[in-house]
Amino acid sequence: MIRQLSGAEAARGQAVDIAGCVTWSWPGADCFYLQDLTGGVRVSLRPGMLMPPLQKYVRVLGETVGEGYTPSVRMQELHEIGSMAHPVPKRITYSQAITGVEDGQWVEIRGFLRRTTSEGDWRWIYVTTPDGEFVAHLSSPVNFVATPGSLLRVRGVCELATDTRGRIDGVRLRVPFLHDITIEEDAPAELYELPVRPAAGLRQLSAVQEMVRAHVVGQVVHHVPGQYIVVQEGDTGLTVYTREPGQLAAGDRIEVVGIVGQDGARTVLREAVFRRVRTEVAPNPVMLANLATQDSVYDLRLVQVRGTLIDFSRHSDRLQFTMQAGNIVFDATLAHPAGQPPEQKLARGMGLDLTGIYRVVFDDFNRPRAFQLELRTLQDLFVYAPARFWTLPRALLAAAGLGASMLLVLIWGAALRKRVRFQTEQIRRQVEKQASLEGELERAQRFRSLGLLAGGLAHDFNNLLTGILGNVTLAMLEEKAQPLVGDCLRDIEMSAKRARDLTQQLVTFAKGGDPMRDTLVLPELLHNVVGFALSGSNARAELQLPPDLWAVHADRNQLGRALQNLIVHARAAMPAGGVVSLEGSNEHIAEQATGTLPAGRYVRLTIVDHGPGLPAERLAGFFDPYTATKFGDDRFSLAIAYSIVKRHGGHLEVESTEGVGTLFQLWVPAAAVTLAPTPSALAPVADGMTIDIVGTRVLLMDDEETIRRLGERLLQRLQCQSRTVADGETCLQVYREALAAGRGFNVVILDLTVAGGMGGRECIVELLKIDPAVRAIVSSGYSNDPVMANYREYGFLAVVPKPYTVSALAEAIQRVGAAAR
Structure with a gap:
């Protein structure tokens, strides 16, 4: 439909082929109106075209035009088909017509005749409706007679009148015949x-x-x-x-x-x-004391309001006042003849009693939203309190003068204070940095002393646990022993594994225990740690991790333990349940930045709980392991977390407010390049891979006799050909002889530390000289040097930490030596 096109669509000149009844035309006019079943449309003629007569059924070919309020048609061809009476008009009101929806339509509107005038060839009939006034347009020779005030029914084509800016400012009906105007009711005589x-x-x-x-x-x-x-x-x-x-x-x-x-x-x-x-005497105004609401009861009534003048403006035909009464601000107007403003001295801050007509201001849904006062004369304005001398403009002027006189003093004082503040801030930062470094140094010394003790304990414990856990695992493989002592063996195995976990915590404090770093993607690690740490509790986690979070260069197991300890502490702080918030962000620390971290790229993790918080005196030694009441206590787990983060070259700090909660922030160095993590030397054999190491020749070197005996039993159980030696010198001699005899070993397992003899680190150097293709596995209960973390740089292909089980040993041998068997 043409009427449904937008102005832009109609302006493109779309092709038109329509047929309908001519509802209005006039010789000499430049357009006519056409109506079909879908509605009416204005059709403009090109110069020289003939105007079709009224009530003709015609076919029009042309194009759309975007001019006017609604789309119209520019005719190119006209074909007369026959005659046709006007269709039944659509009955509308003035309110519907003024919206523009009915522009060009054949309609009928009722109203009261106000007056008629003639102008050239046309007669103008002014009709008043309850909503407004429209004009009927009829050819002048027609003799239309009616008494003003008569009720009329007018049929014609609805046409909008617009101003220069295209806004609707009136409605007219183009009436083709006199009989299209019906007098329904004559005007009353009195x-x-x-x-x-x-x-x-x-x-x-x-x-x-x-x-x-x-x-x-x-x-x-x-x-x-x-x-x-x-x-x-x-x-x-x-x-x-x-x-x-x-x-x-x-x-x-x-x-x-x-x-x-x-x-x-x-x-x-x-x-x-x-x-x-x-x-009669003029009505008394209603005194309005409460203006908090806009009450429609007072609409168009005479009222009196007291308020303070906060602003006023003079216009060509009125005075505009802005008043304040309590917390309510309203407007009042006083009309006067154009160009003749009344003489009245007004000042902001005056107290005025205003008498006027209360007019409610309605919104688009006809709901009261404000009110205005319409004053009638100057007598409606009474000054009950003059403006105060110290008005805001005068106060500002006085303040400006005083400020100007003090400007030089203030500038001098500001410059001096700025210099003092700068120097004070430098001293404060230096003192804070010195105190922080001294605190870190003191804490590092305490951790070092604990590390010396923990290193020895961890080594000895792991050697003992290797014998216990290995023999128990071996015994559990005996089917005849299961009915008699199977439950006992499983309990021993469980206790041994718990002891192994305990020694793992000691390893955290051991001197030199470097983490086995890989490139880690944190979101996956955090989701796993959070799921484990909060399982079975009423707490839940909210993670905010940006998609561009950098990868880190860290030990998966150690960093996971540190994060788990911090999350468990947050969970314990909220026994009734709550939300543990974790947020990650990328941070670049500049060269000149003050603090404990060197310059570089870091990933910062923030862990927040909403527990009772901690007193300030407890934060000073918060990560000190000596304050733990027992091994494995919550404070000891925080010391472990602190040690792990420090060994990664990062930093961990805590903030807490009583009644609010506790916040942990840790920084971990970001990986230089985001790469896929290298497979771990400790990773299990892939699902579906069968462990087949039967016949593999294995040389085991360990200075502990119990571990050598255990190794022989384990390798015998795995159907490997084994040989055990007590130190590195013997290992080199045995390996050299086997290689010369053509019965070289597929795998060599070396203990890292040998008391009083050659350990694994020195032995691998010599083995590589004898056989560059040697396949060696390093094993230790505790590493006091970087070999365990960087085993590949020293010539080893895998790591088997003590205590190990049958499955762990078999998987390592399968991975390293099976291919060379």
Whole structure:
């Protein structure tokens, strides 16, 4: 449909082929209107084209035009098909017409005749409706006679009148024939003989009857000659629009007869006539003390309000006041003849008593949202309190003068304070940095002393546990022993594994125990750690990890243990449940930055709980392991976390506020390049891979006799050919002899530390000289040098930490030596 096109779409000149009835045309005009089943449209003619007659059925070929309020058609061809009467008009109101929806349509509108005029070849018929006025357009030679005030029914083509900016400012109906105007009801002979109705009931009257006159008696509150009267009847105000001449005074009692209509949310009388009944005293205004709400009860009534003048402006035809009464700000206006503003001395801050007409301001949904006062004369404005001398502008001026006199002093003082602050800040930073470094040094010394002790204990414990756990695992493989001592063996195995975990914590403090670093992607690690640490508790985690979070260069197991210890501490701080917040971010520390971390790229992790918090005195030695009440206590786990982060070259700190919660922040060095993590030397054999090391020749070197015996049993159980030696020198001799005899070993397992003899580190160097293709596995209960973390740099292919089980040993041999068997 053409009417549904937008202005831009119509302006593209789309092809048109339509047929319909000519609803209006006139010789010499540049356009006509056409109506089909879908609606009406304006059709413009090119110069020289013939105008089709009225009530002809024609076919029009042309193109769309985007000019005007609705799309139209520019005709290129016209084909007359036959004759056709006008279609049944669509009945609409003025309110519907003024929206523009019915532009170009064949319609019918009812209203009261106001007047008729002639202008050239046309007769203009002005019709008033309850909502506004439209003009009917009829050819002048037609003799139209009707009494003003008669109720008419007018049929014609709806056409919008617009201003220079394209905004709708009126409605006219192009009427083709005289019989398209029907006089439904003649004007009453005597208007004032109509029954008197109360002003408060006019809204109900207009709801029952669409076109109705009303006779109202009331007292004049305000009169603008030739425009409107505000009438008050009891507690109800009413606006009466009238063109009648004459001047009324406030208090005059008048009779008014007019057309009941609507002006937004208000019921009004339009095209009214009035006559004075008698002169009375002007009505007393209602005193409004509470302006907190906009009450429609006072709409169009005379009221008095007290307030303070906060602003005013003079316009060509009115004065505008902005008033404040308590917390309410409202506007008041005083109209005056154009170009003749009244002489009145006004000052901001004055206390004014204003008497005027209370007008409620309605929103788009006809709901009260504010109010205004319409003042009638200067007598409606009374100054009850003059403006204070110290107004805001004067105070500002005085402050500016005082400020100017002190400007030089302030500039000098500001410069001096700035220099003092700068030097004080430098000293403060230096003192804080020195105190921080001394605290870190003291803590490092305590950890070093604990590391010396932990290293020896871990080594000896792991050697003992290797014998216990290995023999128990071997015994559990004997089917005959299961019915008799199977449960006991499993309990021993469980206890041994718990002891192994305990020694793993000691390893954290051991001197030199470097982490086995890989490139790690943190989101996966954090999700696994959080799921394990919070399982079975009422707490839940909220993770905020950006998608571009850097990878880190760290030991998966150690960093996971540190994070787990911190999350478990947060969970324990909220026994009734709560939210543990984890947030990750990338951070680049500059060269000149102060603090404990060197310059570089770091990933910062923040862990926050909402528990009771900690007192300030406890934070000083928060990570000190000596304050733990027992081994494995929460404080000891925090010391482990601190040690792990430090060994990774990072930093861990804590902040806490009693009644709010505790916040941990840790920094871990980011990986230089984001790479896929290298397979761990400790990773298990892939699913579906069968361990087949039967016949593999293995040489085991360990200075502990119990471990050598255990190794022989384990390798015998795995059907390997084994040989055990006590030190590195013997290992070299045995390996050299086997290689010369053509029975070289597929795998060599070397203990890293040998008391009083050659250990694994020195032995591998010599083995590589004898056989560059040697396949060696390093094994130790505790590493006091970087070999365990960087085993490949020293020539080893895998790591088997003590204590090990049958499965761990078999997997390592399978991975390293099976291919060379």
